[in-house]
Amino acid sequence: MSIQHPRFKALIFVLLCAVPLFGSALLWYRGVSLIPLAAYGAVSVVAFFLYWSDKRKAREDSWRTPENVLHAVELAGGWPGALIAQQVFRHKTRKVSYQVVFWLIVLLHQVFWIDQLFLGGTLLSLF
Numbered sequence: 001m002s003i004q005h006p007r008f009k010a011l012i013f014v015l016l017c018a019v020p021l022f023g024s025a026l027l028w029y030r031g032v033s034l035i036p037l038a039a040y041g042a043v044s045v046v047a048f049f050l051y052w053s054d055k056r057k058a059r060e061d062s063w064r065t066p067e068n069v070l071h072a073v074e075l076a077g078g079w080p081g082a083l084i085a086q087q088v089f090r091h092k093t094r095k096v097s098y099q100v101v102f103w104l105i106v107l108l109h110q111v112f113w114i115d116q117l118f119l120g121g122t123l124l125s126l127f
Contacts, residue, residue: 003087016106017080023113036077044081047073051085051092058091067098074105 024037054065074082115123
């Protein structure tokens with residue numbers, strides 16, 4: 001399997017990870033917490049292997065990982081690993097309903113970190 005347009009997709013990946021990575025690293029640097037930074041890494045690894053397992057099970061026509069489980073792991077910070085796995089395994093990339101929820105999760109992470117870094121957490125405090 002090969003990833004189509006790898007340089008472009010790598011650039012998009014780096015841009016999407018920039019704000020959450022910077023925000024998480026800043027929290028760690030300020031001595032607030034290492035948890036967000038560690039969670040993005042650890043949960044991304046879990047997401048990657050869940051996608052790998054689900055793809056393998058789909059080929060074998062076996063029991064599959066429920067989509068809500070995949071989305072929960074993405075929401076918990078595993079969306080970077082899920083995005084990589086989608087490209088590497090060509091899994092869940094064509095199902096529009098799945099992609100809509102996935103990209104809403106990515107957007108939620110972006111909005112959260114933009115709010116924390118640039119708006120002082122005021123945007124999300126309105127909810």
